[in-house]
Amino acid sequence: MRGNLKLCQRTVVPWREKGGMHMLVRGIRGATTVDSNTKEEIIKRTRKLLTTLQKENDINIEDIASIFFSATSDLNVAFPAQAARELGWEQVPLFDMQEIDVPGSLPQCIRVLIQINCSKNQTEIKHCYLRGAKTLRKDLVKETLNLKESELK
DSSP, X not given: OHHHHHHHOOOOOOSOEETTEEOEEEEEEEEEEOSSSOHHHHHHHHHHHHHHHHHHHTXXXXXXXXXXXXXXXXXXXXXXXXXXXXXXXXXXXXXXXXXXXXXXOOSSEEEEEEEEEEOOOGGGOOOEEOXXXXXXOTTTOOOOTTOOHHHHO
């Protein structure tokens, strides 16, 4: 009987250890909106979202496993991932995709999922929703590093 129980036990094997602590893959979510469908606006707002997420979660670029970006169908002149490249995140795997076009959903919205290798608990992760995207997850919107709203625009 004991032998069978061992088969049912799950062992978490970290991909690496850092300072004696186990490293896990965690997801950090964020979103923002833009005022217009221009390359400059898409890159500017995405860059602000990425830097806010990085500061809020104390992210070391080397610990980023990958980043997924989605944009609503009304944003089609630029890839949001270009903002990460412009920040110098050259080795990070990036993937852009179009959001499902659900009637009544938030327009002109860019969403991000950053997967990081870290030792943080789920409750320590800080998800950031900026500008009009604050309506998406009111339960997760908190003050971000005491930044003024004008600094997040």
